[in-house]
Amino acid sequence: MSHDVAPFLGMGDVLTPKPPEAPTLDPRAVDRRGAKRFRELELAIDGITASYDESFEINNLESSALPSRRAVVDAVRHLLPVIFMGFYTTRSLNRDNLRHSIAEHLYAAHEILTEQIDRALSYERRLGRTSSTSVVRGEDVALELFRSIPELRRVLETDVQAAYDGDPAAKSIEEVVFSYPSIFAITCYRIAHLLHSAGVPMIPRIMTEFAHGKTGIEISPGAVIGERFFIDHGTGVVIGETCVLGHSVKLYQGVTLGALSVPRRECNTQRHPTLKDGVTVYAGATILGGETVIGEDSIIGGNVWLIKSVPPGSKVTMKDK
Amino acid sequence: MSHDVAPFLGMGDVLTPKPPEAPTLDPRAVDRRGAKRFRELELAIDGITASYDESFEINNLESSALPSRRAVVDAVRHLLPVIFMGFYTTRSLNRDNLRHSIAEHLYAAHEILTEQIDRALSYERRLGRTSSTSVVRGEDVALELFRSIPELRRVLETDVQAAYDGDPAAKSIEEVVFSYPSIFAITCYRIAHLLHSAGVPMIPRIMTEFAHGKTGIEISPGAVIGERFFIDHGTGVVIGETCVLGHSVKLYQGVTLGALSVPRRECNTQRHPTLKDGVTVYAGATILGGETVIGEDSIIGGNVWLIKSVPPGSKVTMKDK
């Protein structure tokens, strides 16, 4: 039998162990207690199997056609060396073996993403959630993603530089690429955002929740984020689906850029804040609302709770509330 | 030699690499510096070994009889496909192969949990922490857990529905089951809570701390939580051991439901708050104390600090403090 393992957030790198064959117990051959236990287990299995007849959403057995979270995570793991090859290799790189290394990972990623994106698109079409006349193909989307990688690398370079410049504790650029959770989370987000913009369902969310489980930083793939983006420390940061962040934005741990309560029917409007260029938001601050605009170069202090706009150059601290 | 790997939180899926055989260095055969280094390493090993003679709790060598964290985590990994089979399989499921898949994982989980629960119970008995006349057996506890799974699935269905209804960013139920950290954390908690209620020591905590490491959501297995429970984003949520939550409770990231300082001897009383049906608690709020009751349908705003009860229908925001 085959199992796709670990669709859950946090389970992506958790292999469901291959189950042993169900034991073939011959009731006559074991003692009475063993036979009783066997019958009781079989009854429990019957009960659980029967529960799959209920009209629960979680009883969806169509979902074998769903994308595989594990495969999507594998695709991300192939893209990371493509983007940061110098930090993944153990041997000297020259132009030839660099190209060869990139090619190996990119072909693997292409194969995986082609299949997974097709699954996601088919699933949505079958359920009538998208128009069946759309003929977007997974391999085209994947190819377009790969064509965007040079520009993606240029932007990530600015993010790495922003982290180094913005953190006095950073001793070297190498250390930033090596160990900063923000670089990992931002890289996954930027890949996911490209797929989200291309109209791919489910997969972008799988990618960003994977990064969330690894770093404690949650960035919705729908958010729009400019260059030179830095998140220091990061644990607990939440950036909502319709956030718009400019360039040179700097966030600290525990910052929430969230929505005020919005009924589902109004979901096409912006529900999350806009942060203009150069805004800094200190640890634990919460900024909410689709009409909330934080003006250029403003500084929002730690633990501030803010649900209205502020003009450029503002300094907002807890004492002001 | 055999090592049980990784009892630590966060180490559960971290394999301690199999150590190479200690090198058999013939001091005459290596250069002087190598011989010196060998002697120095051996001296360091002597020093560390000697430290195990101190009367430290961490020098406990009885603990080979303790449950294995890695095994407990494996058991959880077998139970997740039993609960959400449609989301783990890669092939079409019909009634027959569904039952077969469930059976394979359930037999594996039964074998693991039987042994680990017996270890936990024996250990506690040997140290006199529980009555030695108790004859609870691991296999009976495991079987009872499995009999509870249909009802557990019914409750988790309500949790999944609550997440979909409660989050405008959720595009589909499938996406919720796939990628929401809350579903993973709540599933682990509900399994752990059943074992906790059955009097199993240690193992429930291993399960919930495993989920904590994966999602940043920490739910004590002793907490009592109703149906339709949703945690949005989740990173930083802490739900204490004696919390009582009603139905349709909704929490955001960074919410703490904690205890005020309590001397250990008073530990049988409720130390954590009660949240009645329909309560919503926004990001970063902290509610403390065993006598604190949040009345039905109350809304506790973000970053609120609350150590006293509020009546039903309350709206508490930071401005009120």
Added chain:
Amino acid sequence: MSHDVAPFLGMGDVLTPKPPEAPTLDPRAVDRRGAKRFRELELAIDGITASYDESFEINNLESSALPSRRAVVDAVRHLLPVIFMGFYTTRSLNRDNLRHSIAEHLYAAHEILTEQIDRALSYERRLGRTSSTSVVRGEDVALELFRSIPELRRVLETDVQAAYDGDPAAKSIEEVVFSYPSIFAITCYRIAHLLHSAGVPMIPRIMTEFAHGKTGIEISPGAVIGERFFIDHGTGVVIGETCVLGHSVKLYQGVTLGALSVPRRECNTQRHPTLKDGVTVYAGATILGGETVIGEDSIIGGNVWLIKSVPPGSKVTMKDK
């Protein structure tokens, strides 16, 4: 080809899957669309390879000489059983097999750390960041670390005891060692701090960010922390590079001990707070600044924002602001 996997935070235990051989497609043998796709992929690869000619920091191809994050994490995984052997073994331990088990892991750790520390030191020397007349050798630093392990174990014993004493939910010492994220994070920090104090670059940060990814607790290896240190729950804690904490300090989740904004040139001064013996800081509090000193036995309440010193015995709550 060989790839060093996963330098990133959070990627340490994520294996970059071994890429398949780049397919050797004979354009004549496949259909037109396949040939077109092959050409397009090859063009995309060309574009990505060309992006490595830009003068980006992330295009650093010298980094094959950098330490391997994965190897550093492996070294930590060998040291944990050395420190807590009773909790890692599955068999009874006596003095002989205890010593043998310790030796196996310690030889493995020595080999890894010798190489990785040498890489880190060479890299820094080559870039002129340290004096090339320094002749510190990796094997000597590793040996010195191992000589410190008995004392390290003594201190960790005090941390485990503090966790047990400080948490009413702790049912046993064993449970504390098993499942408390703080013990894992503090152990990694104390190892990293020893290497940091010995002047090892990069590697200490890799170790603490590894623990950060596992537990949500971020402790800079440069921080100085006394004995009996307990972090309850932990998610979101940030302890900055120049923090100085005394003995018996107790922190709750989401506490930030951080810096006020400091221009990089002033980086040799203390930028993070000092907490004297016996200080307790409740959930979500933020204490900032190198001149901020929290006096002995003070209690800082949850969600407090504090940027000035307080005398011994202070109690600071949100109401005071």
